[in-house]
Amino acid sequence: MLSLVIFLPLAAAAVFALPRTGRAAGAVWIAAAAADLALAVALWATYPGGIGHETRLRWIPTVSAGYHIGVDGLSLPLIAMTCVLFLCCAVYSARGPVSRSYAALFLFLQTVSVGLFAALDLLLFFVFFDLSIVGMYFVIAGWGHGDRARSALMFFLYTFLGSLVLLLGFIGLYVGGRTFDIADLARVPPFADRPGAAAVVLLAVGVGLAVKTPAVPLHTWLPPAHTDAPAAGSAVLAGVLLKMGAYGFARIAMPLLPGAWQRYAWVIICVGLAGVLYGALVALAQDDVKRLIAYTSVNHMGYILLALGAAGLAAPSAPRTLAVSGAVTQMVSHGLLTGALFLVAGVLWDRARTYDARRLGGVAATAPRLTALAALAAFGSLGLPGLSGFIAEFQIFAGVIGTGLPAAVVAGALGVTGILITAALFLRVLHRVFLGPPGEAGVNPDTRWPETAAIAPLLALSVLIGLAPRWLLDLIEPVSAAIVSLVGRP
Amino acid sequence: MTENPWDLLPELLILGGAVTGLLTGAFSARERQGRAAWISAAALVAAAVAAMAAALRPDGMAFESWALDPLTHVVRVVVALATAAVVVLARRRARGHPREAELYALLLLAALGTLALAAADDLLVLVSAYLLASVPGYALAGFAKDGPGTEAALKYYLMGAFLGVPMLAGVTLLYGAAGTTAYGGLAGERPGIAAVAAVLLLAGVLFKAGAVPAHFWVPDVTQGAPIAVAAFVTTVPKAGALAALLRLGGEVFGAAGYGWRPLLGLVAVATMTLGNLAAFHQDDVRRLLAYSTIAQAGYALVPVAVAGASALAVPALLFYVAAYAVTNLGAFAVVAATGRTTLAGQTGLARRSPALAVALTVCLLGLVGTPPTAVFAGKLLVLGAAWDGGHPWLAVAVVVNTVISLFYYLRWIRPVFAGGDAGRPDPWAAGIACAAAALSVVLGIGAGAVTPLMSLG
Numbered sequence: 019m020l021s022l023v024i025f026l027p028l029a030a031a032a033v034f035a036l037p038r039t040g041r042a043a044g045a046v047w048i049a050a051a052a053a054d055l056a057l058a059v060a061l062w063a064t065y066p067g068g069i070g071h072e073t074r075l076r077w078i079p080t081v082s083a084g085y086h087i088g089v090d091g092l093s094l095p096l097i098a099m100t101c102v103l104f105l106c107c108a109v110y111s112a113r114g115p116v117s118r119s120y121a122a123l124f125l126f127l128q129t130v131s132v133g134l135f136a137a138l139d140l141l142l143f144f145v146f147f148d149l150s151i152v153g154m155y156f157v158i159a160g161w162g163h164g165d166r167a168r169s170a171l172m173f174f175l176y177t178f179l180g181s182l183v184l185l186l187g188f189i190g191l192y193v194g195g196r197t198f199d200i201a202d203l204a205r206v207p208p209f210a211d212r213p214g215a216a217a218v219v220l221l222a223v224g225v226g227l228a229v230k231t232p233a234v235p236l237h238t239w240l241p242p243a244h245t246d247a248p249a250a251g252s253a254v255l256a257g258v259l260l261k262m263g264a265y266g267f268a269r270i271a272m273p274l275l276p277g278a279w280q281r282y283a284w285v286i287i288c289v290g291l292a293g294v295l296y297g298a299l300v301a302l303a304q305d306d307v308k309r310l311i312a313y314t315s316v317n318h319m320g321y322i323l324l325a326l327g328a329a330g331l332a333a334p335s336a337p338r339t340l341a342v343s344g345a346v347t348q349m350v351s352h353g354l355l356t357g358a359l360f361l362v363a364g365v366l367w368d369r370a371r372t373y374d375a376r377r378l379g380g381v382a383a384t385a386p387r388l389t390a391l392a393a394l395a396a397f398g399s400l401g402l403p404g405l406s407g408f409i410a411e412f413q414i415f416a417g418v419i420g421t422g423l424p425a426a427v428v429a430g431a432l433g434v435t436g437i438l439i440t441a442a443l444f445l446r447v448l449h450r451v452f453l454g455p456p457g458e459a460g461v462n463p464d465t466r467w468p469e470t471a472a473i474a475p476l477l478a479l480s481v482l483i484g485l486a487p488r489w490l491l492d493l494i495e496p497v498s499a500a501i502v503s504l505v506g507r508p
Numbered sequence: 509m510t511e512n513p514w515d516l517l518p519e520l521l522i523l524g525g526a527v528t529g530l531l532t533g534a535f536s537a538r539e540r541q542g543r544a545a546w547i548s549a550a551a552l553v554a555a556a557v558a559a560m561a562a563a564l565r566p567d568g569m570a571f572e573s574w575a576l577d578p579l580t581h582v583v584r585v586v587v588a589l590a591t592a593a594v595v596v597l598a599r600r601r602a603r604g605h606p607r608e609a610e611l612y613a614l615l616l617l618a619a620l621g622t623l624a625l626a627a628a629d630d631l632l633v634l635v636s637a638y639l640l641a642s643v644p645g646y647a648l649a650g651f652a653k654d655g656p657g658t659e660a661a662l663k664y665y666l667m668g669a670f671l672g673v674p675m676l677a678g679v680t681l682l683y684g685a686a687g688t689t690a691y692g693g694l695a696g697e698r699p700g701i702a703a704v705a706a707v708l709l710l711a712g713v714l715f716k717a718g719a720v721p722a723h724f725w726v727p728d729v730t731q732g733a734p735i736a737v738a739a740f741v742t743t744v745p746k747a748g749a750l751a752a753l754l755r756l757g758g759e760v761f762g763a764a765g766y767g768w769r770p771l772l773g774l775v776a777v778a779t780m781t782l783g784n785l786a787a788f789h790q791d792d793v794r795r796l797l798a799y800s801t802i803a804q805a806g807y808a809l810v811p812v813a814v815a816g817a818s819a820l821a822v823p824a825l826l827f828y829v830a831a832y833a834v835t836n837l838g839a840f841a842v843v844a845a846t847g848r849t850t851l852a853g854q855t856g857l858a859r860r861s862p863a864l865a866v867a868l869t870v871c872l873l874g875l876v877g878t879p880p881t882a883v884f885a886g887k888l889l890v891l892g893a894a895w896d897g898g899h900p901w902l903a904v905a906v907v908v909n910t911v912i913s914l915f916y917y918l919r920w921i922r923p924v925f926a927g928g929d930a931g932r933p934d935p936w937a938a939g940i941a942c943a944a945a946a947l948s949v950v951l952g953i954g955a956g957a958v959t960p961l962m963s964l965g
Contacts, residue, residue, distance in 0.1 A: 079959075081889070145880050148878055149878070152873060178914055185907070193896060
C-alpha cells in the first residue's frame, strides 16, 4: 500500500501522455493529489508502530541495494505533510489554466518526495533525492519569473554537487558495511572502530545533506531559486524539498554514524546556530518579501540542526528526546507555514507583479482575507503560542537548554534571540505591506476561492497542531527516543 | 583449449552478414540496395542472440587466443545491438546512395574488429583486431566524400597510423623479451621492459577508446562524418578498446608494481576532465557530444584502472559500457532525427515533438548520471569499484567531473523547451531515440537483474 501512495501520482502523471487530456489537467491533478492524501491518511490510521507497511525487494544484489520502504513516526508525519502541501498546490494552481506538463511535473515531484521519506535504502533514498532536483529544475526553468534560467541553473548545479557528495558518503557507508540498507546499517554501525573514516564519511554525508537543508554557509542557492520560482514551486521547494536534508540527518547520519555524530555534535550545533542567527539577520535586511521568507527558511532549518546536534551531546536522554521531537515537529510545522507564506507571496505577485515591500502597502484595505491569512502564517512562523511553530520551537529550546551543559545553555539562549529577530521582521513586513498607507502597487482583488482553499487548510492544520498536538507527538515521541538511543551508542 | 569454430559463431555471423550484404548490394539495382541493410541488421541481431546463447556455456578459450568469458559475451551483445541501431540510423541518409551496401559492410567489419579487440588474449590477435576495427572506420568517416568528411577521414587515419606504430613496437618488445605473444606467458616479465611496452601498447588502445592523449580525432570525426557514422565511432570501438584494456591490465600488467594502475588512473582523470572542460562552449551539438564521449571514456577507464583490485571492476565496466552505448546512441539518434546540428537549432523541439524532447532529456540527464537511468547504475558501480579498489581519489574525480558536465548538458536541454520552430523529425531515428531512452531507464531500474549476468565466472 505504501508503494501505491508513492507511485499513484506518477501513474496519474502518465495519464497526461494521452492526447486530449490538456483541458482536464487541473482536475486530474487535484483528484490524484486528493486520492494520495486519502491513502496517506489511511496509512497513518493503520500504522502499527515500529516500522510499518514495510516492503523489501531485491534491486541491485551485486551491491546489496534493495527496494526497501517503510514508515515510522519520523517519516509518516512528513509523508502526510507532503501530501497535504501538494494537494494545496494543486488547488492553488486551479485559479488559472493548468498545463499538462506543469501538473505532470508536480505529480512527479510528489512521487519523488513521498518515496524519499519512505525509503529505507541509501540508494533508493539517493535516487529520489536526485530526481527531486531534476523535477524542481524544470519547474523553476519552465514556469519561474525574473532571471529564472540563471536561478534554475544555480539551483541545479549547487544541489547536484551536494547530492553527489552525498553519494560519495553513501558509497563510503557501503564500503564500511557492505550493504546499502539503512536498517541493516543502523543495526551494526559501520566504522565503529575507525573514527577517522567515520569522520570523513560523516563530512561527506553532512555536506551533501547540508546543501539541501540548507545550512549556512551552503545556502546561497536558496534565495535566487525561491525568488524566481513560481509560487507553488516555492511552496514545495521550501515545504518539502528542504525537509529532505533535515530528514536525512535524522534518518541516516545520526543512526548510522553515532560515534562521529557524538564527536562532532558541537560542530552541528554551531552550524545550526549560525543558520538561526544569520538567516534571521539577513531576512531582517530584505525588502523583497519572497527573499525574506526564503531566509526565514534558513533560520527555521537552523533550529532543526541545533536540536539534532544537541541530541548527540553527552546528556540525559529525556531532554535530547525532547529536542529531536521538536525537530521533527518543526519539519512538519515549517512545511505547513512556509508553504502558506509562499502561496500568499504568490497572490501578491499575481496582483501587484512585485515582491518589493517598498512598493507595496495598505493591502489590508483592499484584500482583508489575504491579510488575515498572511498574518496568521506570519505569527505561526515566528512561534506564537497556539500555532504549530510554538510547539516545535518550545520543545527544541526546552530540550537543548535542558541538557544542562553550560555551552548548550548558551547556544539555546542565542537561539532564542533568533525568535526575537524573526518576530521583529515579520511584524515589520505586516506593518509595511499589509497595514499603513496604500503603496504604489495595489493588491486587488482579494484572494479568489482556489487561493483561499489552498492556504486556509495549511493554517488550520498548524492551529490544530498548536492547540492539540498530542495526536502528532504520540507518533513522533517513540521514534525520537529510538533515534536518541541509536545515536547514544558508543 | 578448444578449436571449435562454433565458439566464434557470433563473429562468423557478422562476417557472413557483411559479405552477403556486400554481394547482394553488388547484384542489386541502386534503389534496391536496402536489402543489404536488412541482411546486415538480421546478421547483427542473430549474432547478439548467438552471443547470449554462448554466455550460457562455461568460460573458456578458443584457438588459444580468443577468450570466452563475460567480458567477451557482454561486449558481443552490446556491439551487435548498437551496430544494428546504427544501421537503422544510417539507412535514411544512405538510401539510394551508389555505395549504400558498402556502408553496411564497413560498419559490420568495424564491429567485427571491435569484437576481436575485446576477446583477444594474444598480442597478435590484438594488433590485427586493431587494424580491422580501424581501417573500415577511416573509410566510414570519409564516406560522404565532402570537405569535412575528407578532413575527418584523413585526421582519423593519420592518428590511427601514427599510434598504431608504437603499439606494434610494444608488441615486438614484449615478444622479444618473453618469447610468446599469448597473454598468459607475458605476466612474469621484467618490470622495466613491461612498463615501456605497456605505455607503447596503450597508445593504440587509447586511440580506439578515444581517451586522452589520443583523443584529437574524436571531435573532428564526429563533426565531419555522417551522423550515423559519428554515433558508431564514438560508441562501438570504445567498448572493445576498454574491454581489451581491462584484459591487458588484469592478465598482464596489473599484477606487479609496473605503475599500471596509477598510470591508468591519471589517464582516466585527464580524459574526463579535458573532455568535460572542452565541451563547455561548443555550439555544435556534434562537437558537444564528441567531447562528452571523451569524458565518458574517462569514467569508464576508472574500473579499468582498478581491475584486479576490486571484484566490482568487471561488472562496473561492463554495465557502464552497455549503459553508455544505449544512452549515447539515443542522443545521437535525436541529432539524426532533427537534422539540426547547432544548439540554437534545437529550440522549440519540445513543442514540435514532445516525445523526442523527453527522450533527449532522458538521454542527456542519463549521460550526466541522474538516477534512475542506466548510466547512474553504471556510475554507482564505477564509484564503488574505485573506492573498493583502494583509489577513492578516482571516485572524487568522477564526482567533481559529473558536476562540471551537468553545465553543458543543461545548455542543450534549455533551448529544447524554449519556444521556437523545429522541423519535422525523421520517424525512424526518433523511434531509435525513444527506444534508447526507454531502454536506458529500464536498464537502470532493472540493473539488479542484469549485473549478476556480468559477473559470472
